[in-house]
Amino acid sequence: MATQAPSFDESQIGDASAAPAFSPLYQQIKSLILQSLQAGHWKPGDLIPSEIELAARFRVSQGTVRKAIDELAAEHLVVRRQGRGTFVATHAEQHVQFRFLRLLPDHGDLGSEGPAQRSIIDCKRQRAPADVARTLGLRTGDAVLQVRRVLSFQGVPTILEDLWLPGSAFKGLTAERLASHQGAMYALFETEFGVRMVRADEKLRAVAADEQAAERLQVTPGAPLLSVERVAYTYQDAPMELRRGLYRTDTHHYRNSLS
Amino acid sequence: MATQAPSFDESQIGDASAAPAFSPLYQQIKSLILQSLQAGHWKPGDLIPSEIELAARFRVSQGTVRKAIDELAAEHLVVRRQGRGTFVATHAEQHVQFRFLRLLPDHGDLGSEGPAQRSIIDCKRQRAPADVARTLGLRTGDAVLQVRRVLSFQGVPTILEDLWLPGSAFKGLTAERLASHQGAMYALFETEFGVRMVRADEKLRAVAADEQAAERLQVTPGAPLLSVERVAYTYQDAPMELRRGLYRTDTHHYRNSLS
DNA sequence: CAGTGGTCTAGACCACACT
DNA sequence: GTGTGGTCTAGACCACTGC
Numbered sequence: 404m405a406t407q408a409p410s411f412d413e414s415q416i417g418d419a420s421a422a423p424a425f426s427p428l429y430q431q432i433k434s435l436i437l438q439s440l441q442a443g444h445w446k447p448g449d450l451i452p453s454e455i456e457l458a459a460r461f462r463v464s465q466g467t468v469r470k471a472i473d474e475l476a477a478e479h480l481v482v483r484r485q486g487r488g489t490f491v492a493t494h495a496e497q498h499v500q501f502r503f504l505r506l507l508p509d510h511g512d513l514g515s516e517g518p519a520q521r522s523i524i525d526c527k528r529q530r531a532p533a534d535v536a537r538t539l540g541l542r543t544g545d546a547v548l549q550v551r552r553v554l555s556f557q558g559v560p561t562i563l564e565d566l567w568l569p570g571s572a573f574k575g576l577t578a579e580r581l582a583s584h585q586g587a588m589y590a591l592f593e594t595e596f597g598v599r600m601v602r603a604d605e606k607l608r609a610v611a612a613d614e615q616a617a618e619r620l621q622v623t624p625g626a627p628l629l630s631v632e633r634v635a636y637t638y639q640d641a642p643m644e645l646r647r648g649l650y651r652t653d654t655h656h657y658r659n660s661l662s
Numbered sequence: 663m664a665t666q667a668p669s670f671d672e673s674q675i676g677d678a679s680a681a682p683a684f685s686p687l688y689q690q691i692k693s694l695i696l697q698s699l700q701a702g703h704w705k706p707g708d709l710i711p712s713e714i715e716l717a718a719r720f721r722v723s724q725g726t727v728r729k730a731i732d733e734l735a736a737e738h739l740v741v742r743r744q745g746r747g748t749f750v751a752t753h754a755e756q757h758v759q760f761r762f763l764r765l766l767p768d769h770g771d772l773g774s775e776g777p778a779q780r781s782i783i784d785c786k787r788q789r790a791p792a793d794v795a796r797t798l799g800l801r802t803g804d805a806v807l808q809v810r811r812v813l814s815f816q817g818v819p820t821i822l823e824d825l826w827l828p829g830s831a832f833k834g835l836t837a838e839r840l841a842s843h844q845g846a847m848y849a850l851f852e853t854e855f856g857v858r859m860v861r862a863d864e865k866l867r868a869v870a871a872d873e874q875a876a877e878r879l880q881v882t883p884g885a886p887l888l889s890v891e892r893v894a895y896t897y898q899d900a901p902m903e904l905r906r907g908l909y910r911t912d913t914h915h916y917r918n919s920l921s
Numbered sequence: 922c923a924g925t926g927g928t929c930t931a932g933a934c935c936a937c938a939c940t
Numbered sequence: 941g942t943g944t945g946g947t948c949t950a951g952a953c954c955a956c957t958g959c
Contacts, residue, residue, distance in 0.1 A: 427928060453944060464930045469945085477736075479921065485945050486937035503920055603920040608911035609868035609886035627868035627886040633920075652867035659918055661762055661862040661892075662738065686947060712925060723949045728926085744926050745956035 447493035546570030805829030823907035
């Protein structure tokens with residue numbers, strides 16, 4: 404915050420003073436707010452300071468702060484509520500769930516089938532295989548947590564997935580803790596480990612069920628399944644989760660919007 | 663443009679005068695620009711009037727026009743180019759292609775394998791089946807165009823798809839015209855029929871290849887394929903295309919970003 | 922050089938939420 | 941009423957493009 408802080412040097416128009424940064428003022432403000440989010444200074448669900456206060460704090464106009472927050476809101480990192488203030492976004496809201504769970508029942512509305520039944524099959528610490536280490540930005544052999552679980556809808560097992568998490572960030576995560584938690588996993592990550600997932604990339608494929616998957620999902624071996632490999636990122640595009648899922652798509656489908 | 667035009671009645675602050683509309687000024691401006699786009703007044707690739715001119719035309723400040731255009735740019739309906747102006751977005755740019763074609767080779771960069779080879783299998787007019795009519799907002803039995811084609815990458819047939827288009831909007835579309843056209847289909851729709859696809863919803867499933875698909879895609883019957891059903895929309899969310907595709911995902915994958 | 926979009930400021934008023 | 945975000949204006953200067 405020292406070198407390129409917009410609070411110093413310039414008189415009116417932000418020229419960002421000296422050497423390092425050379426970006427618009429509002430980008431610098433955005434960056435500063437982002438750092439506060441990342442540092443956990445303001446936690447998910449928290450009310451952040453008002454635009455007027457931030458403007459005073461950073462010595463810029465309210466309009467500049469507004470533009471910075473506009474972008475953060477567009478990226479779903481904060482949520483604006485007229486008359487109330489601006490809040491740090493959280494996975495604890497129903498509405499947010501569907502951004503990361505794209506599997507919907509073929510018939511019926513959003514969430515008409517009620518919440519998924521989660522069952523943890525396994526949760527163990529181990530050394531990271533090479534491919535997992537690479538995508539998580541770790542070294543091969545570093546400690547990782549592997550979780551395997553099944554999600555069922557209306558009693559029908561529909562999703563089988565494996566998760567890999569960096570061991571360092573998720574100390575103390577156990578099958579019991581996962582099982583006792585109602586609701587989305589990312590919400591637990593926020594409240595228990597201060598890790599907020601912000602963005603994810605997925606690669607989808609159609610594959611044939613192997614013996615093990617067929618048994619877990621109660622389909623015949625060789626049945627087509629949707630393979631979903633996800634890398635989820637926290638602030639600053641730091642990868643924090645690798646997830647490999649197999650979805651039954653006989654009564655559900657994966658929805659996507661292109662725009 | 664008469665009833666709720668922002669050009670009249672109010673003196674400074676936009677209160678949108680009389681009865682019908684009750685939305686922010688910039689939304690009304692956005693709406694007016696949208697109408698010009700939809701009417702084909704400004705065509706894909708065209709330079710639209712400058713912010714200053716639009717502000718004068720609509721009797722609002724430049725900042726209000728700017729906010730309207732900002733939203734249009736965020737929706738990819740226009741593209742801003744500093745120093746040059748604002749242009750109507752078009753599918754004729756390489757960069758835009760990848761927004762609607764999500765299948766990528768597992769290895770190699772974007773487009774490293776070169777453009778797809780397109781081969782039209784069939785292109786015929788017929789009466790719309792009930793399900794097609796429903797999703798396209800037509801009546802059962804209305805004229806529709808059905809196109810069937812295969813896309814190959816480096817000689818390997820990878821995508822088999824059926825398209826349905828409203829007959830009324832695509833008069834004169836023939837297999838020859840499709841075949842003679844190099845490049846993306848949506849670019850042809852723009853230049854030849856004045857139809858610009860703006861947004862699309864997709865439903866994905868894993869399915870087993872039937873006899874016909876297996877033959878066309880050179881896989882064994884029963885092999886897993888990714889089924890992609892797309893409804894594409896033009897301005898104002900009017901559905902203009904139903905597309906059902908089967909993708910081979912043994913050397914390619916469907917990529918998606920969640921945010 | 923003139924023209925365009927991009928950034929920044931300052932000040933006004935509106936719509937909404939809480940108290 | 942007070943404080944918040946939301947809208948709108950007016951004017952300044954910057955950065956880029958093309959003549």
